[in-house]
Amino acid sequence: MKVSTTRFGDIDVDKSRVIRMKGGMLGFEPLGKYVLLTQDEKTPFWWFQSVEDGSVAFVVINSFAIKPDYKPVISDAEANLLEIASSEDAVLFSVVTIRSDPFAVTANLRAPVMINAKKMLAKQVILVDPDYPVQYPITENSTVLEVKEKAEIIPSVLAI
């Protein structure tokens, strides 16, 4: 299907690459379908682009890339909702807020987007643990970063 995006123009998204969200992104609840886009393999950032509204896209990063000891507690109910059988099925992404000052670029560790790449299901999960900040400065904290091949993390990522 063709998706007209404000940032990347028209992109062709195969149905198999569409990620269905349970409950949507908070504040964007009506939008339930997204696709992961990558621009190159050298940056750990991805775009989480809405398929239904071409103007909505989030910059996301694999949470473990910026916090290797990230150990969020996911409830059974949430895991079941995404049909996650073992932790290997789940990939966690943090929503990144880009700002002109690099030191003000933050990632949201409190509410990761959990994706079951096999089933192409996702949910923005709010963690109970208040120690994971909503604004985690990437530059200051990251010991970063081995940039893994994106297709290794999510096979259905679409290069643009």
Place this chain on the structure above:
Amino acid sequence: MLILTRKLGETIRIGNEIRITILDAKGRQIKVGIDAPPDVTVHREEVYQIIREQNILAAEAGCYDSTDKNLSHVWNRLKKSKEEVE
């Protein structure tokens, strides 16, 4: 807003599947137990609002100028400033 008065241990039912029980009350703090199906998310209002606002900010900031469409620029800027500090 519908207002109901409940005693400790009493429950309110919303729809067929959501039950809210008043478990304890101490001074100004009320402990509430919630039974809801897994697809119904339950959060403290203030936490929900903070995440919501951060998402909206992130979605806007992502397109903050034309160079930011290209995430490798953002990434290089980040790496550079980190190296300068170190």
